[in-house]
Structure formats: structure tokens, C-alpha cells
Amino acid sequence: MVGRPRGFDRQEALETAMRAFWMHGYDGVSIADLSAAIGIGPPSLYAAFGNKRALFDEAVAHYRAPLDEILEQDMSAPTAREAVERMLASAVAFYAVAETPPGCLVMSEPLLKERRDKTRRVLRTRLDRAVAEGELTASEADDLAAYLDTVLAGMAARARDGATRAELGRAAAHAMRAWPSADGSSSGRNPTADDAQTAASPIAQPEQRLSTNQDLSGVSCET
Numbered sequence: 001m002v003g004r005p006r007g008f009d010r011q012e013a014l015e016t017a018m019r020a021f022w023m024h025g026y027d028g029v030s031i032a033d034l035s036a037a038i039g040i041g042p043p044s045l046y047a048a049f050g051n052k053r054a055l056f057d058e059a060v061a062h063y064r065a066p067l068d069e070i071l072e073q074d075m076s077a078p079t080a081r082e083a084v085e086r087m088l089a090s091a092v093a094f095y096a097v098a099e100t101p102p103g104c105l106v107m108s109e110p111l112l113k114e115r116r117d118k119t120r121r122v123l124r125t126r127l128d129r130a131v132a133e134g135e136l137t138a139s140e141a142d143d144l145a146a147y148l149d150t151v152l153a154g155m156a157a158r159a160r161d162g163a164t165r166a167e168l169g170r171a172a173a174h175a176m177r178a179w180p181s182a183d184g185s186s187s188g189r190n191p192t193a194d195d196a197q198t199a200a201s202p203i204a205q206p207e208q209r210l211s212t213n214q215d216l217s218g219v220s221c222e223t
Contacts, residue, residue, distance in 0.1 A: 010048065011062075013038045018059040022105040026056055060112065063105050067094070071122060080130035081179055084148060087123070088172040091152055095159035096168055103160030107153055120149055140180045151175045 016037050020029045031052055035042045049055035070090050077083035095103055106115045127141040136144070155168050163171075 008040065008044070008048070013040070013048065014055075014059050014062045017055050018063050018105070019101060021056055021059055021109070022063070022101045025109055026052075026111050056111075060105065060109075060115070064115065071119065075122060075126045080126055080135050081176075083126050084123075084144075084179070085176055087148075088151070088155075088175060091155055092165055092168045092172050095156055096163065096165040102162065104156040107156035108160065119152075120145070123148060136180065144179075147178060148175070 017034055020034060020037050024033075029052075031042050031045065034052070034055065035045050038045065040048070045055070049058065071087065074086040074090055075083050077086055106112045106119075124141075124145050127136060127145055130136040131138050131141050151172075155163075155171060158171070159168060
């Protein structure tokens with residue numbers, strides 16, 4: 001039986017595989033590519049992870065773990081508006097991290113629709129709670145769920161194409177102006193009020209979405 005090479009670090013191997021899948025997609029990375037990047041032979045890779053899909057699944061779990069926790073924290077905000085604002089700030093912070101590939105592995109990988117659906121369900125649950133609490137109407141929640149899903153996907157694509165954190169932050173701030181006002185219309189544009197609100201929002205300081213003990217090398221994504 002072929003064993004793992006001396007000094008093999010499983011977490012480091014997962015991090016390397018995660019980055020390869022993130023940059024090139026599942027179909028764009030071969031076993032030979034993964035073996036070369038990790039620094040082990042194909043037999044050792046199979047012995048450690050089983051096969052390419054098993055390694056991919058484990059790398060995705062490694063990628064998602066901190067983001068699931070952050071999404072839960074974001075959705076725990078007292079109002080749905082604040083929860084969404086925090087979620088967009090997290091996306092701004094994680095889509096354009098200098099230490100990691102741009103964009104989002106989950107958003108860009110066709111195999112991960114189930115993971116995208118999970119995020120949609122979490123957001124929808126928070127919006128439904130806002131309906132129950134009188135913050136939104138049912139039709140507003142429907143529209144916002146579809147709209148915010150599109151915003152997150154668009155921001156991830158723009159980041160992958162080179163958009164800066166500042167550019168993504170401006171897009172997120174504009175997106176929040178679609179939030180329904182008390183009279184049922186969108187928030188619109190009030191230069192004085194909007195600029196003051198944006199300056200004080202989490203979107204204006206996306207780096208605050210990163211906890212002080214968080215390793216940026218292992219995260220970035222669609223929250």
C-alpha cells in the first residue's frame with residue numbers, strides 16, 4: 001500500500017486543492033494538477049482523499065465552514081434590512097480579498113447549485129420572518145429574495161473579473177436603495193440621508209465583517 005509522504009499536512013492539502021478548484025473549476029483541474037499543486041503523487045492523493053470528487057467535496061466543506069457561521073451571524077440582526085446590509089458587507093469583504101482568488105467558489109462552480117440553494121433558503125427564511133413581524137409584505141419579500149440573489153451573483157462575477165472592494169461596496173450600497181420604504185416604494189435617492197446612512201453602514205467598512213481571529217486565506221464567498 002502506498003502511504004502519504006512524510007510531512008503531509010491534510011489541512012494544507014485541502015487549502016491548496018480548494019484554491020485550485022476555486023480558480024479553475026472542477027472540470028478545469030485534473031488529478032495530475034492537484035497532485036503537483038499539493039506535492040504528492042496521485043497514489044498518495046487517492047490514499048488520502050479517495051478520488052477527485054471526494055477531495056472536491058471536502059475542499060468545498062473547508063471553504064464553506066467559516067462562511068456558514070458568518071451568514072448565520074449576519075441573519076441574526078434585529079431587522080431584515082440590517083441583516084441584508086450585513087450580508088452584502090460580508091460579500092464585499094470576501095469577494096475581493098487580496099490573499100485569495102477573486103469571486104466565489106460556490107457562485108462560479110456549476111456542481112454547487114445545492115450550496116447556492118442553501119444560501120437562498122437561509123435568506124428567504126429571514127425575509128419570511130420579516131413578513132411575520134410586519135417589516136415587509138409578502139410580495140416585497142418575494143421581490144427582495146430574487147433581487148438579492150441576483151445582486152450577490154453579479155457581485156461575485158464582477159469580483160472575478162477584477163472589480164475592487166470599493167467598486168463592490170458602491171454596488172452593494174446602491175442595491176440597498178431598493179429596500180422598500182414605509183409607503184411601499186423603494187428607498188430611492190435622498191443624497192443627504194443616503195450618504196449619511198451609507199457611511200454608517202457595514203457596507204462602508206467591509207473589513208469589519210472579518211473577525212480578528214479569522215484567516216482570510218481560507219475564506220471568501222457568497223455568504
